[in-house]
Amino acid sequence: MNSEKARTCRKWPLCPPDSFLDEELRTLQDRHLYRKVRAIDRTGAVRGILDGRSLCLFCGNDYLGLSFHPEVVGALIEGARRYGAGAGAARLTSGHASVHAALEARLAAVKNKENALVYSTGYLANLGILTALAGPEDLVVMDKLCHASMVDAARLSGAAIRVYPHRLYRRCEEILKRSPGFRRKILVTESVFSMDGDTADIAELIRLKEKFGCLLVVDDAHGTGVLGRRGGGAAEDPAQSEKIDVVMGTLSKALGCLGGYAAASSKMIDYLTNFSRPFIFTTALPPALCAAALAAVDVLERNPGLFESLWRHVRRMREGLTAAGLSYEPSESPIFPVMTGDEAEALRLSQTLLEAGFLVPAIRYPTVPKGKARLRLTVSAAHSDDDIDAFLAALRCSLKSI
Numbered sequence: 001m002n003s004e005k006a007r008t009c010r011k012w013p014l015c016p017p018d019s020f021l022d023e024e025l026r027t028l029q030d031r032h033l034y035r036k037v038r039a040i041d042r043t044g045a046v047r048g049i050l051d052g053r054s055l056c057l058f059c060g061n062d063y064l065g066l067s068f069h070p071e072v073v074g075a076l077i078e079g080a081r082r083y084g085a086g087a088g089a090a091r092l093t094s095g096h097a098s099v100h101a102a103l104e105a106r107l108a109a110v111k112n113k114e115n116a117l118v119y120s121t122g123y124l125a126n127l128g129i130l131t132a133l134a135g136p137e138d139l140v141v142m143d144k145l146c147h148a149s150m151v152d153a154a155r156l157s158g159a160a161i162r163v164y165p166h167r168l169y170r171r172c173e174e175i176l177k178r179s180p181g182f183r184r185k186i187l188v189t190e191s192v193f194s195m196d197g198d199t200a201d202i203a204e205l206i207r208l209k210e211k212f213g214c215l216l217v218v219d220d221a222h223g224t225g226v227l228g229r230r231g232g233g234a235a236e237d238p239a240q241s242e243k244i245d246v247v248m249g250t251l252s253k254a255l256g257c258l259g260g261y262a263a264a265s266s267k268m269i270d271y272l273t274n275f276s277r278p279f280i281f282t283t284a285l286p287p288a289l290c291a292a293a294l295a296a297v298d299v300l301e302r303n304p305g306l307f308e309s310l311w312r313h314v315r316r317m318r319e320g321l322t323a324a325g326l327s328y329e330p331s332e333s334p335i336f337p338v339m340t341g342d343e344a345e346a347l348r349l350s351q352t353l354l355e356a357g358f359l360v361p362a363i364r365y366p367t368v369p370k371g372k373a374r375l376r377l378t379v380s381a382a383h384s385d386d387d388i389d390a391f392l393a394a395l396r397c398s399l400k401s402i
Contacts, residue, residue, distance in 0.1 A: 032343035033364050040359070044068050045256070045382035048359065055359045056387050058377050063334050064225050064306045065382025066256030066296045075295035076257075079288030087284035092273075097287035103294050104261070110224075110232055110297060111249070111263035112241035117272050118261045120285050122221050122250035123149040125260030127156065128276035129217060129246055130188070134159035137183035141175055141214075143167065143200065145193045148367075150219060154188070166193075169204045176212040185214040191223035191234035195368050195376060197335030199227070202234055206243045215245045225254025226333055231300055231307045235263070251289070255296040259285045309381040310334060313388060317379050320392035324399065337363075338375040338395075346373040349398055356394035 028034040040048040045065035046057045066072050083097055091100070100118060107116040119125040130153035134140050138159040142150060145166045154161050162179065164172040176185065187209055189200040202218065209216040220233040228236030233249065235241035246268060251259035262272055272279065300306065318331045326338060338360075340346040346362035353360050353375075363376045379388065 032347055042067075046380050046387065050354075050359070053357070055354070055357055056383075056391065058358055058360045058379065058383075058391055060378060060380070061222065061253035062256050062382065063254040063310055063378070063380050064231075064256065064300065065380050066254070066299060066306075068382075069256065069296070069299055071299055072256055072292050072295045076288050076292035079291030080286075083287035083291070085288070086286050089283055090279075090281060091284045092280055096284055097290070099287045099290040099294065100284065103290040106294060106297050107249070107261050108263050111220075111235040111247045112232075112238045113235070113247065113263040114266040115269040116261050116263040117269050117276075117279060118251075118259055118285055118290065119279055120259060120282050122248070122252060122260035124278040124282060125248050125250070125262055126150050126219060127153045128272065128278035129248055129262050130154055130186070131157045131277060132272050132275040133157075133215060133217070133246075134184075134186055139179050139182040139185045140188055141172060141179075141185065142188040143172075143190065143193075145196060146188060146190055147194060147219060147221070150188055150190075159186070166196075167198070167201065169201060169208065172205075173208055173211075176208060176214070185212060187214045187216045188219075189217075190219040190221070191227060192221075192333045192335070194222050194335065195363060195374075196337055197331070197333045199223075199332045200234075202240060202244070206240065209243065209245075216243070217246045217248065218244050219248045221248065221250040221253055221260075222333060222335070224249045225300055225307070226310070230304060251293040251296070255293055255300070257293045257296055258289050259293060306381045310379070313379045313381065313383050313385075316385065316388050317377075317392075320388065321395075324392060324396045334379045336377040336379075338377055340373050340375070341371055343373045346375060350375055352398040353391075353394055356398070358391050358394055 038050060040050050042048045045062045045068045048055050048057055088094055104116040104118055108114060119128055126149035134157035136158040140154040140159045141162045143166055144163050162175045164175055187205055189205055192199050205216055218234055220235060223233035225231040227233050235244055235247045245264060247263045249261050251257040314331050314334050317336060318328050321328055321336060340349060343364045346364060350360055350362040360375045360377050364373045
């Protein structure tokens with residue numbers, strides 16, 4: 001009996017169509033995997049108010065504190081006055097504002113590419129890139145810890161998908177050797193892995209790209225403003241950048257705004273403009289946000305002290321965590337996973353820190369693999385030394401109490 005017949009013939013009990021909701025939500029609660037959105041009013045890059053209590057946030061991706069920078073906020077306000085609150089339609093329908101083109105030119109320059117294409121979010125950028133480049137005749141090879149947006153994009157593309165263990169490039173090479181007959185092969189990685197904070201070996205992936213004739217797509221969402229000597233990200237070195245076919249990035253992390261983008265050759269951007277459905281069929285990013293993102297790039301390039309402060313805080317946090325008995329290699333990013341393994345323990349540790357005035361979320365399956373629950377701790381240039389020291393003291397007490 002084929003699956004269609006099985007669906008037709010099977011006798012299901014008559015019950016309300018939403019009866020599964022309570023059961024599946026209860027299952028999540030029993031497994032300590034239930035999530036609920038908190039109402040937090042941010043009052044600064046690393047400050048917020050929850051239920052009337054002031055909190056110090058060690059949980060965001062605002063690595064340079066630009067979301068509250070006066071120049072960035074001012075550009076957003078002035079952009080809204082000039083361009084309005086929204087874009088009105090998709091860009092291929094009603095065109096775009098000059099600030100869209102200006103932002104794309106600036107992002108292309110930051111990434112050492114000929115051109116760029118702005119999407120409404122980073123998730124849509126990854127979706128748009130991979131579904132345009134890959135199809136049923138193609139192969140996508142990706143790191144096991146690639147972001148969900150890349151995994152979803154690869155699945156939606158219809159391509160064959162092969163996953164290699166995290167940063168195990170020997171296995172990646174074996175997969176490529178054993179995969180003849182595909183129209184094209186696409187290597188996919190993050191530059192900074194968002195839940196572990198470690199980095200991809202871009203040079204090794206370039207070697208594999210050239211050896212096997214692949215396209216290379218690098219998600220630099222957590223690398224922009226963080227990696228390199230000046231925050232240019234994984235593509236800061238022109239010699240390396242020219243060998244990456246598409247650099248994806250976001251405006252919503254170190255740049256403090258909202259949106260995503262692809263940076264590539266002009267021909268590749270022309271291709272994505274015509275074949276990337278999340279670009280074609282989505283209302284454009286509001287021009288005011290483009291103005292804010294442009295201001296954020298200006299601030300980053302004119303103020304190297306922000307980048308230096310971020311890394312000074314990264315070193316201070318690493319030293320403090322090591323002193324607290326948590327082992328870390330020299331930090332590759334502002335992201336520190338505090339591993340618990342057990343979901344309930346991660347929740348207890350997060351709650352204990354919350355009671356001490358610090359917000360650090362418990363990260364559990366499916367965001368991370370089963371048995372790999374953790375706190376995802378991040379630092380920002382907007383933190384002070386006192387913030388970090390106070391947090392470390394609270395963490396030491398919390399670790400003793402669980």
